[in-house]
Amino acid sequence: MSFRLTLILLNVLVIGGLLGVVFWRVFSLRRSPESTPANLTPFLEDEALEGRRLERVLGWTLLFSVVMILSLLAYFLWEPFRQPIMEDGFLERSVDRGAVLFANKASEHYNSEFSLLCADCHGVDGTGGVAIQTLQPEADECQLKKNKNNPDVPECAPQQVQWTAPNLTLAPLRYKRAQLIDIVTYGREGTPMPAWGVKSGKGPKNVQSINDLVNYLQSIKVTSDEAMKNAETAVDDYRKSADALVKGLQDESDKAAAALLEAQADPATSADDLDGLQSDADRLAAELALAITYRDDVEALTDGGVLFRLNCARCHTKGWSYYENDPANIDMAPLPAMGSGAYGPNLTNGSVLLQFPGKVGQQNQTTWVTDGVPEQGVYGVRGISSGRMPHFGKVLTKEQIAAIIEYERSL
Numbered sequence: 001m002s003f004r005l006t007l008i009l010l011n012v013l014v015i016g017g018l019l020g021v022v023f024w025r026v027f028s029l030r031r032s033p034e035s036t037p038a039n040l041t042p043f044l045e046d047e048a049l050e051g052r053r054l055e056r057v058l059g060w061t062l063l064f065s066v067v068m069i070l071s072l073l074a075y076f077l078w079e080p081f082r083q084p085i086m087e088d089g090f091l092e093r094s095v096d097r098g099a100v101l102f103a104n105k106a107s108e109h110y111n112s113e114f115s116l117l118c119a120d121c122h123g124v125d126g127t128g129g130v131a132i133q134t135l136q137p138e139a140d141e142c143q144l145k146k147n148k149n150n151p152d153v154p155e156c157a158p159q160q161v162q163w164t165a166p167n168l169t170l171a172p173l174r175y176k177r178a179q180l181i182d183i184v185t186y187g188r189e190g191t192p193m194p195a196w197g198v199k200s201g202k203g204p205k206n207v208q209s210i211n212d213l214v215n216y217l218q219s220i221k222v223t224s225d226e227a228m229k230n231a232e233t234a235v236d237d238y239r240k241s242a243d244a245l246v247k248g249l250q251d252e253s254d255k256a257a258a259a260l261l262e263a264q265a266d267p268a269t270s271a272d273d274l275d276g277l278q279s280d281a282d283r284l285a286a287e288l289a290l291a292i293t294y295r296d297d298v299e300a301l302t303d304g305g306v307l308f309r310l311n312c313a314r315c316h317t318k319g320w321s322y323y324e325n326d327p328a329n330i331d332m333a334p335l336p337a338m339g340s341g342a343y344g345p346n347l348t349n350g351s352v353l354l355q356f357p358g359k360v361g362q363q364n365q366t367t368w369v370t371d372g373v374p375e376q377g378v379y380g381v382r383g384i385s386s387g388r389m390p391h392f393g394k395v396l397t398k399e400q401i402a403a404i405i406e407y408e409r410s411l
């Protein structure tokens with residue numbers, strides 16, 4: 001039984017007891033009407049009343065007054081902390097509810113009734129993951145109904161890709177609270193990120209649950225210093241992983257070529273087996289060629305270029321979100337020019353230089369990427385912010401941002 005319930009029960013008991021006494025007195029008078037009522041019976045003499053008896057009564061009064069003063073004093077001293085304590089408790093409970101909403105089966109807070117499985121895509125600890133997305137080919141002939149899902153037109157078959165779901169322990173550093181609420185409420189059309197808020201007309205969750213989720217995200221954010229340090233190591237890791245991709249494919253491709261040679265030398269190999277081995281070897285050779293082009297691109301990049309890929313490309317380059325997970329995929333359409341626009345505008349062909357011209361422009365561009373401007377505020381020469389772009393002053397150092405700006409201005 002909780003403390004609160006105990007107090008309520010105690011109150012009910014006391015009030016019930018008092019009522020019982022009153023009823024008993026009234027009914028006992030009714031039952032014997034000739035007995036003298038208590039207020040008409042003779043009482044003690046003044047002599048007796050004004051002696052020790054009076055002192056005793058006054059003593060009790062003094063004692064109760066002291067108790068009253070002390071409790072008022074205690075209340076007065078405690079009062080200023082009551083609100084923050086209440087707010088902390090309120091936030092704590094909200095974060096707990098958010099953790100349950102965020103969880104998936106692998107999380108400690110999972111609840112089969114309430115959990116929304118954000119962790120399936122964003123990782124159990126929110127540090128990012130991948131989501132499967134089905135892409136419909138965009139070629140004109142694939143828009144015709146007869147070509148959709150038609151096995152005779154394989155180039156129009158939907159394609160499954162692995163779309164990067166971002167690291168959310170950085171999200172509260174990159175976005176203001178209102179932006180996070182918008183993202184979670186409306187999701188992001190055309191990406192795997194669903195809409196969760198009732199307000200969007202598509203999601204199941206009310207404003208309180210959206211707030212709980214955002215409070216949870218704010219509770220798992222990393223510090224600014226950590227984010228900046230991780231951004232530094234991410235640049236090296238990115239270059240290393242491009243190298244590792246080539247090495248891995250080189251090994252596989254060598255093995256496939258050797259297996260093919262061996263099979264060709266063996267007269268017992270069937271024509272079907274030979275075809276199979278040949279196509280494996282061709283495929284791996286083609287993947288290796290793509291991986292080498294990718295690795296060479298990465299090697300030619302400045303730190304600013306790598307940082308752009310790691311932080312900006314997913315919004316400013318169409319297809320980057322899945323290309324980056326599988327750069328040697330020969331079935332994927334080639335990536336358009338880096339920075340040529342997607343969810344965020346095209347930054348290539350000097351369009352950044354038009355928006356942010358000259359030295360002053362470069363300064364403005366830095367401020368824009370670092371802190372941004374309020375929603376509907378003006379940036380650059382002709383930009384009006386929709387409030388959708390994240391800002392990077394808390395996740396990248398000044399030098400890293402300067403390097404990205406330098407790279408952007410060369411696009």
Ligand code: HEC
Nearest residue numbers: 116117118121131164165166171183188191192193213321
């Ligand atoms: C089906 C996979 C999936 C699920 C489930 C999902 N997300 Fe996402 N989420 C994504 C992807 C993918 C993106 C990035 C979209 C893009 O590329 O623009 C994203 C983006 C976000 C962002 C913006 C992050 C940034 O840095 O831009 C936030 C915040 C977010 N999700 C929160 C949530 C929350 C909270 C939930 C659960 C209520 C959730 N997501 C469930 C896939 C998912």
Ligand code: HEC
Nearest residue numbers: 311312315343344345355369383385386387388389390392
């Ligand atoms: C979550 C998606 C997203 C990410 C990530 C993102 N941007 Fe943006 N960016 C936008 C959107 C959307 C706009 C359009 C402005 C607006 O709506 O406020 C924009 C606008 C810009 C502009 C102004 C372009 C113009 O001509 O108006 C620049 C410059 C820019 N972004 C640079 C960057 C850089 C640098 C990074 C990485 C450090 C980055 N962006 C990361 C979404 C994004």
